[in-house]
Amino acid sequence: MVTVKDISGAAGLNRDQLLELYYKMLLARTVGQRERMLNRMGKGPFAVTGEGHEALQVGTAYALKPKHDWVVPYYRDIGVALTIGQTPLDLLLAHLSRESDISSGGRNMPSHFSDPALRIVSGSAPVATHLPHAAGIALASKLRRVDEVSAVYMGEGGTSTGDCHEAMNFAGVHKLPVIFIIENNQYAISVHWRKQAAVENVSVRAEGYGFPGVTVDGNDVIAVYAAMKEAVDRARKGEGATLIEGKTYRLVPHTSDDDDRRYRAREEVEEWTKKDPLVRYRIWLKEHDVAEERKLDELHERAAREVDEATDQAEKAPTPKPESALGHVFVED
Amino acid sequence: MTVTREATKTFGLTEKQLVEMQYKMLLARAVSVRQRMLQRMGRGPMTFSGEGHEAVQVGTASALRPGTDWVFAYYRDVAVALTVGMTPRDILRGFFARRDDVSSGGRNMPSHFSHRDLRIVSGSAPICTQVPHAVGAALAAKLRRLDEISVAYFGDGATSTGDWHESMNFAGVHKLPVVFVCEHNNYAISVPWRKQAAIENVAIRAAGYGFPGVTINGNDVLEVYGTMTEAVKRARAGEGPTLIEAKTYRLMPHSSDDDDRRYRTREEVEHWGAKDPLVAYARQLREIGVLDEKSEKDLNDRVNAEVDEATDEVEQEPTPDPASALRHVFVEREGA
Numbered sequence: 001m002v003t004v005k006d007i008s009g010a011a012g013l014n015r016d017q018l019l020e021l022y023y024k025m026l027l028a029r030t031v032g033q034r035e036r037m038l039n040r041m042g043k044g045p046f047a048v049t050g051e052g053h054e055a056l057q058v059g060t061a062y063a064l065k066p067k068h069d070w071v072v073p074y075y076r077d078i079g080v081a082l083t084i085g086q087t088p089l090d091l092l093l094a095h096l097s098r099e100s101d102i103s104s105g106g107r108n109m110p111s112h113f114s115d116p117a118l119r120i121v122s123g124s125a126p127v128a129t130h131l132p133h134a135a136g137i138a139l140a141s142k143l144r145r146v147d148e149v150s151a152v153y154m155g156e157g158g159t160s161t162g163d164c165h166e167a168m169n170f171a172g173v174h175k176l177p178v179i180f181i182i183e184n185n186q187y188a189i190s191v192h193w194r195k196q197a198a199v200e201n202v203s204v205r206a207e208g209y210g211f212p213g214v215t216v217d218g219n220d221v222i223a224v225y226a227a228m229k230e231a232v233d234r235a236r237k238g239e240g241a242t243l244i245e246g247k248t249y250r251l252v253p254h255t256s257d258d259d260d261r262r263y264r265a266r267e268e269v270e271e272w273t274k275k276d277p278l279v280r281y282r283i284w285l286k287e288h289d290v291a292e293e294r295k296l297d298e299l300h301e302r303a304a305r306e307v308d309e310a311t312d313q314a315e316k317a318p319t320p321k322p323e324s325a326l327g328h329v330f331v332e333d
Numbered sequence: 334m335t336v337t338r339e340a341t342k343t344f345g346l347t348e349k350q351l352v353e354m355q356y357k358m359l360l361a362r363a364v365s366v367r368q369r370m371l372q373r374m375g376r377g378p379m380t381f382s383g384e385g386h387e388a389v390q391v392g393t394a395s396a397l398r399p400g401t402d403w404v405f406a407y408y409r410d411v412a413v414a415l416t417v418g419m420t421p422r423d424i425l426r427g428f429f430a431r432r433d434d435v436s437s438g439g440r441n442m443p444s445h446f447s448h449r450d451l452r453i454v455s456g457s458a459p460i461c462t463q464v465p466h467a468v469g470a471a472l473a474a475k476l477r478r479l480d481e482i483s484v485a486y487f488g489d490g491a492t493s494t495g496d497w498h499e500s501m502n503f504a505g506v507h508k509l510p511v512v513f514v515c516e517h518n519n520y521a522i523s524v525p526w527r528k529q530a531a532i533e534n535v536a537i538r539a540a541g542y543g544f545p546g547v548t549i550n551g552n553d554v555l556e557v558y559g560t561m562t563e564a565v566k567r568a569r570a571g572e573g574p575t576l577i578e579a580k581t582y583r584l585m586p587h588s589s590d591d592d593d594r595r596y597r598t599r600e601e602v603e604h605w606g607a608k609d610p611l612v613a614y615a616r617q618l619r620e621i622g623v624l625d626e627k628s629e630k631d632l633n634d635r636v637n638a639e640v641d642e643a644t645d646e647v648e649q650e651p652t653p654d655p656a657s658a659l660r661h662v663f664v665e666r667e668g669a
Contacts, residue, residue: 160498160503161495161499162498165493165494169531172531173529196506197502197506198502198506198508199540199542204540207537207541208532208535208537208540210530
């Protein structure tokens with residue numbers, strides 16, 4: 001078997017790391033599917049999942065330093081949360097609105113990730129409100145003279161907002177250590193990209209803010225990782241912001257409350273299903289002798305088991321006590 | 334070097350029209366100067382000088398059809414207002430907060446121009462809120478299939494706002510008949526451009542919205558006029574928006590409440606004072622034989638007389654009746 005450091009195109013990752021990427025992607029896929037099923041069974045109120053986005057989310061998050069860098073995700077970022085260190089149990093406790101949910105004690109909508117220890121910053125539902133937060137956190141890092149970078153995630157719909165422009169312009173002027181990651185899946189719920197903006201690649205706008213913008217194949221986890229690593233290095237060295245636009249596709253409807261048959265053809269979904277980042281990466285791993293079929297199957301089984309166990313545990317966990325309803329609004333000493 | 338009439342691009346303007354542009358610039362200058370002095374004499378509350386911006390404002394506004402095209406100005410746009418058809422009396426009524434002020438019945442801050450018949454749309458004080466309005470008006474024109482365009486005026490500071498981005502993007506996606514005019518004077522009050530954005534020319538951002546952006550010398554009224562007529566033609570032909578970034582300079586502080594000695598040098602102000610668009614255009618008109626010493630003096634005398642008369646009359650006019658304080662908030666209909 002060829003040693004991994006001889007493998008070209010692995011962006012400097014070793015065998016364990018390459019497999020860890022795969023496992024995180026599997027976990028993200030499985031958690032997403034589980035949340036959708038629990039919702040359809042009437043057990044969870046709502047599901048917003050990221051099937052199709054795994055390579056982009058895991059590949060970028062993997063280049064960050066958990067508990068050191070600041071992560072500002074949006075609601076589709078299950079893969080980011082899991083890669084930074086949240087567990088399937090964390091996510092399912094939130095999904096089922098349980099008392100011990102770390103994100104909000106069962107109060108917030110599911111997929112509103114938040115974790116002080118992991119520096120995953122609590123976000124809101126309105127699109128792109130978290131972008132100025134990420135720029136502010138990066139400003140803090142610069143003023144404090146620490147090498148903690150800020151990574152903020154959004155869909156391409158978020159790029160039309162005023163908040164996006166203000167955050168990016170500010171980051172450009174002050175050369176802040178923030179990375180803007182755009183998960184361009186071509187749809188803002190039902191609004192197609194061609195109705196969202198009059199450009200092909202949103203990354204061209206970075207020039208208007210004075211920092212680099214790149215467009216990558218968002219379904220190629222290693223290409224994504226490489227692009228992110230470069231951006232993180234730039235930020236840590238004080239060279240300022242970067243915009244990474246990852247082209248990908250959402251294989252499922254926007255949320256459990258969306259019927260995507262109303263705005264896109266089944267043929268289009270099938271076309272992109274063939275480009276499933278998990279399938280693609282699995283093939284790459286086998287072709288480059290990183291792992292054999294059996295090992296990869298083991299990882300699938302492990303992910304399934306982990307999510308099953310987490311589901312059982314989460315379902316048994318208590319819901320919040322009504323008397324605690326006013327808790328978690330103000331800081332409690 | 335002699336500049337000849339043939340060598341000077343005058344974009345199809347007649348001599349009368351060329352002189353009219355100088356007249357409007359002189360008028361705007363005189364109205365700005367008069368307001369500054371009256372304010373310092375305690376006779377008016379506040380003023381926003383447009384001195385230095387006259388070429389951008391007159392050059393662009395001269396390419397519009399008053400009463401047909403929709404004008405979304407900001408507080409520095411006294412020369413736009415005068416070119417589209419407001420008079421010194423109209424402006425001064427706003428300044429003195431007189432009852433018969435067409436902009437707001439003496440209620441709004443001065444320089445918040447508004448004139449229904451001239452389609453100068455009432456704006457607010459917060460920066461850039463008028464720009465989404467301009468885009469909405471352009472959308473209306475498109476939906477109603479009317480040959481009306483929209484012009485949005487703003488300073489360089491406005492280009493950092495969320496409202497600006499949302500307007501530009503929407504206009505680009507829907508290919509709307511709107512022209513965006515940035516009066517780039519390098520300062521957002523005291524914030525210099527280099528602290529406002531990490532680029533040299535804001536016009537490059539237009540490409541990110543799918544339409545053309547140009548950077549021009551905003552102190553050359555004919556260059557401004559020529560560029561604007563192109564943009565207007567595009568808009569009327571259904572080809573969509575244009576961003577015009579006109580580089581200019583604000584010869585006075587931001588407002589009567591600003592001390593610009595705190596953030597810019599006298600040398601810089603003098604340097605730009607030497608590039609005064611009024612002086613440059615007067616020279617140009619003399620060189621091509623459209624103006625001579627006498628006609629130039631007549632023009633200046635006319636302007637001064639007009640502003641003197643307007644000031645004297647308007648200052649005598651009544652202020653609003655306190656009993657009317659709640660009017661002009663809602664639309665007032667007969668029998669309502």
